[in-house]
Amino acid sequence: MTRERITAEIVNARLAKGLSWRQLADAVDRPLTWTIAALLGQHPIPAEQGAVLAELLGLDESVVPVLAAVPVRGGLPTAVPTDPTVYRFYEVLQVYGGAIKEAIHEEFGDGIMSAINFSLDVARKPHPDGDRVVVTLDGKFLPYAWTSADD
């Protein structure tokens, strides 16, 4: 069974069994958003945790080594996302992408925010006009550096 098929089965099994993502994250003691991303096929899941999750979700244990392998990442079905909840983040890139780039360069110089040495948090913050979704992207700054390996 390919990782994509396993992902589809996970999505369905979670709903059928009425498990929350939080329950699954707690069962393997990993952060919530990491766990969802991994179960949606975007991260390898170490065999120990994979076995726990497979049992909770009622999946065959043969999925464990596939879950443990590094997947081919990329979870958007189209280059521009159509789902409104996801699209808003693409819109943020369209409207603020240039500003984020300039702000990083002014503060740190030439380089990027790593999306590999990186974590992500989604939180609810109270506000008198209605609670807010606060998404924190937290990645190591990587300066452009022209380095070579030792030969």
Next chain:
Amino acid sequence: MTRERITAEIVNARLAKGLSWRQLADAVDRPLTWTIAALLGQHPIPAEQGAVLAELLGLDESVVPVLAAVPVRGGLPTAVPTDPTVYRFYEVLQVYGGAIKEAIHEEFGDGIMSAINFSLDVARKPHPDGDRVVVTLDGKFLPYAWTSADD
């Protein structure tokens, strides 16, 4: 002069005059990332601030009403960004877009993070393994609601 031409002139004038984005933001007393986005053509700039910025940047005052008009937004030259600093945020969407969506739905129910009632912050956070770029997206949660206007 179209807004696009004005944006190109702003980009050059800022470099020629050696002004930082922070100086420009302080001159009009607005948040840094808002100011950059606005000067990159993504927000209208009220005439009062527009006049200050135009003078600082040495632009003709005829740009002021164009800056004050709501622009056609969207700042990526291609649907998938090619610039590495901007691309990392698109990559975050590819890898974590699904997880963000599920985490929002589990915490708030069906709906979205607004990208309109929204602010954005780019900050440096210290870390022993190298300082980090922390980008905070902060938008009002909007639940799907089937409301109608009074006729």
Next chain:
Amino acid sequence: MTRERITAEIVNARLAKGLSWRQLADAVDRPLTWTIAALLGQHPIPAEQGAVLAELLGLDESVVPVLAAVPVRGGLPTAVPTDPTVYRFYEVLQVYGGAIKEAIHEEFGDGIMSAINFSLDVARKPHPDGDRVVVTLDGKFLPYAWTSADD
């Protein structure tokens, strides 16, 4: 069974059983266009209504939790719709999108019509030269606002 497969089964079952969308909407006491959109996979259907609809359509009750989950939205098979009935609305965007944008900004200022706090109506209106389709899009105005959560 994925939501997509369930949608395909709903489309067929409705035709096989000769049920109108109106009958389905009335059975769950929801607006017509909301009900069609939900049955076409664009909205979660609460379990109570989902159970009623599943029974009416002769679907297995295992679909109920999948119908109740927030779906990945987006119902056009191509970015530019090919179906003539749907295309006309895309054409309206091509011809009048700029005018709608300017009219909103002149009346309300900078901001958008929400597509989340939103409802939609399709009605027949009589006209001596032939009856007319009147589609009313009704969404809350959301002004651009640079608000932050309390930390």
Next chain:
Amino acid sequence: MTRERITAEIVNARLAKGLSWRQLADAVDRPLTWTIAALLGQHPIPAEQGAVLAELLGLDESVVPVLAAVPVRGGLPTAVPTDPTVYRFYEVLQVYGGAIKEAIHEEFGDGIMSAINFSLDVARKPHPDGDRVVVTLDGKFLPYAWTSADD
């Protein structure tokens, strides 16, 4: 001067002269959204009105015959609009396009809402939770009909 260049000049001249779209529409006694669409290059403007508008906007009178010619329509710079105000209407198509199609077919049978014999209105409607943008699309129903010309 091509129609596209004239459109760009109109956009700028209107801002420079501080004219509202409403003032321009009133000057030629045409509906507001029709007038905006026409000035944005989506409709021919009869010579009489074109002359009035050219004078108001300070354009050379040589633009009048170009404004009076049927333009090549289509005002979105990309197939999927990037501007948030315009995008919301594309999102409505993604989420509700199928429902609109089915509702039209259930009420009228096989056919389309004309986008040619068509008018459009953008209005503010009061609502206790915040005023609403109400966009009314009003087009003649055209049934699929296999008719031939007389030979």
Next chain:
Amino acid sequence: MTRERITAEIVNARLAKGLSWRQLADAVDRPLTWTIAALLGQHPIPAEQGAVLAELLGLDESVVPVLAAVPVRGGLPTAVPTDPTVYRFYEVLQVYGGAIKEAIHEEFGDGIMSAINFSLDVARKPHPDGDRVVVTLDGKFLPYAWTSADD
């Protein structure tokens, strides 16, 4: 069974049974090109004719209500057709699309040829240098008209 699957079965069954499109059109007493288009999934087929065709083609009668429903139209597998016979018509659009537009506007004014109130004929015409394919597109002229429904 979805309409797409039924279309695939029709294509195969016709070949297996050695039926010509003409025989199928005659069996339901409809024009040839309408019948082919409908059997290729582009038009609803009323139940009476659908039953005749299903029997002729040896399809299960459960397809009849699906054939009778308005389909999601659009029969090109890619935006630019790759099949040479179909491509030539796309090429005609590339080479003569502008001329057709201008000729319509010069003769009729601003408006379109309807593709809904429309019929199509494919005929053989003799010619000393080799017979010719003559395709006649015949659609009602629809003038742009800014009409509204009665409220």
Next chain:
Amino acid sequence: MTRERITAEIVNARLAKGLSWRQLADAVDRPLTWTIAALLGQHPIPAEQGAVLAELLGLDESVVPVLAAVPVRGGLPTAVPTDPTVYRFYEVLQVYGGAIKEAIHEEFGDGIMSAINFSLDVARKPHPDGDRVVVTLDGKFLPYAWTSADD
């Protein structure tokens, strides 16, 4: 001056001088749609006719050899046309392309309608329910033939 620039000048000059396409076609004694297509950059215009047209339109005589050269054809600014008048013909391809293909094959066998040995006519035909646009595509049938040159 490139052919594209000349085409843009022709479009403007015709409007400025108030010449109809018919007048231009008559001046060079060529069919109407051929003449429009050629003036829109889709056909070479022999020097004799080119000189007549350049003088009528007030263009410099240096355009004559450029008009006489075979152009790079293809007149749609996007792969899927956005102009409603032109789009309807693309829609005809989406809805009837398969039927046209099958009708040609059933009548003529394997092959195509030539778009090179080809002419096109746009005519008004009266009809009690409103006059009709009749577009006749008339191309030589070319059978697939595996022929080789003499070596």
Next chain:
Amino acid sequence: MTRERITAEIVNARLAKGLSWRQLADAVDRPLTWTIAALLGQHPIPAEQGAVLAELLGLDESVVPVLAAVPVRGGLPTAVPTDPTVYRFYEVLQVYGGAIKEAIHEEFGDGIMSAINFSLDVARKPHPDGDRVVVTLDGKFLPYAWTSADD
């Protein structure tokens, strides 16, 4: 079974049975490249030859009428081919397409090389620096001609 499925079966059966394309071409006494193209789904295969090929490849005889029907042509899985052997021919078009066009026009005048009245040969030619692939494209010249059918 659709033509696409039959093509996939042919590809596999040929490898499983160890048959060369040449053997298949000889069995039906047709040119090599025509035979490969036809077996890859790009040409109809007359029933007599189809029966021979089906038997050789061990396919069910029900494929014969499907093979004999004119297929929907177009064999590239993406608009720009990714396979290096095929890509080189696309590259030839990118680098020499304009030159081929100009050379044809200079030698023959306005028109095209037919891809319908056409044959193709792939041959090995010896060369001291390494043997060469010589692909000969041989198509009838078709001059642009504005011809009409007799009415």
Next chain:
Amino acid sequence: MTRERITAEIVNARLAKGLSWRQLADAVDRPLTWTIAALLGQHPIPAEQGAVLAELLGLDESVVPVLAAVPVRGGLPTAVPTDPTVYRFYEVLQVYGGAIKEAIHEEFGDGIMSAINFSLDVARKPHPDGDRVVVTLDGKFLPYAWTSADD
């Protein structure tokens, strides 16, 4: 002046001066199709020949070093060519690309026809049914070989 601008000037100057491609090729004693490709911006032109061509075409001698530099190749304005004369070769790829690939592999084994060690010829061949365009693509066979440089 960029190479693209120089190419545009060459195209116009050749027409204005009434020079044939053959005359230009003869003036520098290079093959016809190589010369056209080079003048259309697809090959570097050595300074000696560049000077001859620049003088013949009346271009400033400053273009010579730009013509002598290796250009960024790729001459199709769109991924799928719209010009009918060029498109036919793309169509050949769609219909015969797979057959060419298989024929090369059966004759030569795994590898490609080089498009670098390559020449191209366009010729007229007489035929009783009409003269034919014969395009010969002639490239060295390059077998896939896993070779490494000496370290």
Next chain:
Amino acid sequence: MTRERITAEIVNARLAKGLSWRQLADAVDRPLTWTIAALLGQHPIPAEQGAVLAELLGLDESVVPVLAAVPVRGGLPTAVPTDPTVYRFYEVLQVYGGAIKEAIHEEFGDGIMSAINFSLDVARKPHPDGDRVVVTLDGKFLPYAWTSADD
């Protein structure tokens, strides 16, 4: 079974059996990256090695002739890769593609690095700031040469 299906089975079987790519490469005594590419469907695998690999991976021996055939190459599921590990190499092309091209031309003249007479190595190189991935692309230089076969 198509090559694509076999590739999917290989991917799964390797994980299920806990075999490293190195073990598979050693079993057939071929370079590591060649072996991975071949098992991912990008190279033919000679029957002898194919049989060894099929047995190791527990695949049916009927896959051996399919593995031995030249595949249709091209392993990216989208034109721009979404997987971050693969994307970095696309980014290298965006940022350094022009520089690589110019460096090759300055050192070697007009021509290319062959991707056919080519090998590839992925190695770990130690570095005090963290080990480095060193990917060596090693291809024969092919100069542009206008050579023809002997007729």
Next chain:
Amino acid sequence: MTRERITAEIVNARLAKGLSWRQLADAVDRPLTWTIAALLGQHPIPAEQGAVLAELLGLDESVVPVLAAVPVRGGLPTAVPTDPTVYRFYEVLQVYGGAIKEAIHEEFGDGIMSAINFSLDVARKPHPDGDRVVVTLDGKFLPYAWTSADD
């Protein structure tokens, strides 16, 4: 002057002055490929070096601050490169991208080769069958790590 315009001027000025990339790199004492990439608009050039290069190339000194700013990176004019020299590297990604990914994961675990902490070398290596282009990509391995900033 925008960075893009400056890049175009650099490209021309270098050719006009007959400077090699090596001479330019030596003048600022930076690696060759870094220098070319920077001059092609892909890296900021510190003011000191920018001044040297501007003088060598005869550019106005006003370009120096623009060269010193971090550019919007991305140098391919199309998503899939059309230039043969550049395309070969895209082809390497199509054929070997999966193998590179798997080899990195097997050697290093989950992570990427950095394209930021990265250098690149293009070298000539002798080989009896013809000299070879050896391109060495050398980037720091970055393991996926779920790290957060200190709050």
